[in-house]
Amino acid sequence: MTGAGEQRGTRQEVLDARRIVVKVGSSSLTTAGGGLDADRVDALVDVLARTLREQDPANAAAKEIVLVSSGAIAAGLAPLGLDRRPRDLARQQAAASVGQGLLVARYTASFARYGRRVGQVLLTTDDTSRRAHYRNARRTLDQLLAMGAVPVVNENDTVATDEIRFGDNDRLAALVAHLVRADLLILLSDVDGLYDGDPSTPGTSRIAEVHGPRDLEGISIGSAGKAGVGTGGMVTKVEAARIAAAAGIPVVLTSASQADAALRGRATGTFFHRTGRRSADRLLWLAHASAPRGALVLDDGAVKAVVEGTGSLLPAGIASVVGEFSAGDPVELRDPAGHAVARGLVAFDAGEIPQLLGRSTRELARELGPEYEREVVHRDDLVVLHR
Structure with a gap:
């Protein structure tokens, strides 16, 4: 484990990554009361579009980005007159139905400023644990990337039941990274990395690098953020990082405000090194996504x-x-x-x-x-x- 002040230079694995999965949480896109924050969405898209546009002359291959985006349920709260995320599944699905359209429309308009198209991909565990469905999902994502579009992936909250849910989009992002054979996974939230305690407590420090499970022994990992519009927390992010790293995919965990620095390979957030090799594609989904x-x-x-x-x-x-x-x-x-x-x-x-x-x-x-x-x-x- 390396302390925040001990890491220097750039992360070469980040700079070398060609296909990147970026996951952004609800709290980074919406207001606490519900509803999309257009400025936040545009700020994220500015960073992603720059990454797609800029290319290292030494690396001729164009970069590709798959965006795994939360925010559908949160975006649907205000339009439906809800002041907080509902607990019952029916109203969550109703909010997702309204919010998903708003979310994709916002991304479509924002990426259009750069001449980029987006393609919506909604998944449930049933789509990915079965062999034929898994192949179809991978084929769709590969084709969108080949045609220059930015896939925007989310769980299909409008129809997913408790039995066929991924549970959180952090885990979904790790599995999508494996599905598309990504070179890098970036998890963005409202926290700028993993800390060795509560970040609000004096004396705690950010963990800059994680080489394996032993680096996390004795670390107290917090729950969901203060915004209250998402389902994840640091626990789900660390678990997602563990899944991806074990599948041979390095991970950067940082805040949405540090997305540009993260994509430029700077020493921001927490970097999870690879701990394993790629396994047979579908088996990772069978282990972590199937119900x-x-x-x-x-x-x-x-x-x-x-x-x-x-x-x-x-x-x-x-x-x-x-x-x-x-x-x-x-x-x-x-x-x-x-x-x-x-x-x-x-x-x-x-x-x-x-x-x-x-x-x-x-x-x-x-x-x-x-x-x-x-x-x-x-x-x-x-x-x-x-x-």
Whole structure:
């Protein structure tokens, strides 16, 4: 861990990044009472447009930006006569329905000053944990970038239920960065970085660099900001940074007012170094974005095979079934004590599995037909959560 005063120079990984995902929170775009702040939106777009326009002569490849923007629900509060973010889902969805149009219209007008088009992309977890939907989402984003547009991504709050929500746009941004194979993720909020305590308390200092989980041991991470219009806080931002860094994507966490400095590679905010390599694309989403529709409880032998081995989950290792789900849905794989050890896409409906429990695929094929001589969860559709 490096103190704020110890970091010097520029961050070369930032300067070298070609494809960048920028996430901005509600508090950086709206007033505390709800409603978009046009000046704040324009200030952010000024910075992003400059980044897209300016190009290092030594780097011929043009830069690309994907903007993950919160603010739809907050933007819809004032027009609907709401003085604060509602707690019930129905009114949140109503506010999002009104606010999302206002948000994208504001971005469209602001980027138009620079001759840039924007494209709205709304996602739910269901769009990205399933194989075909995942490919479609990536194809859409890639095509928008190839055509010179700026994708503006948000969770589809107007239809998302608790079962199919990302939970916060920080995590969504980390997963989108992986989806589009970004070189850098920048998380913007109303705080200028991660501190070793409450930033308002005298004696605390900003953490300039994080090389791994050990650098965060003993750090007290705060909750949501004072504006009260968003769902995230420092906890969600650090978790998003951890997800992205583990997937091989460096992260800058800073305030929206420092966006220009961050994109210029200056030593602002907190820089999270890569801690891992890129994994198979969809598995990251399966681990962090999918909402399990049920669970399979495994015996001890199957737990060991799934967690320590490289094989698929077979019927012989399943002890019981929990919940209702269909073939292709994400499910948890639990140990006998009920702890989730893995997650995967199941190949059978919940109602079919009880007749398969504890039996070999060869036996099932003889009795039920050749279509039952297969895995319940194939290894390619399985991600281990704990080792």
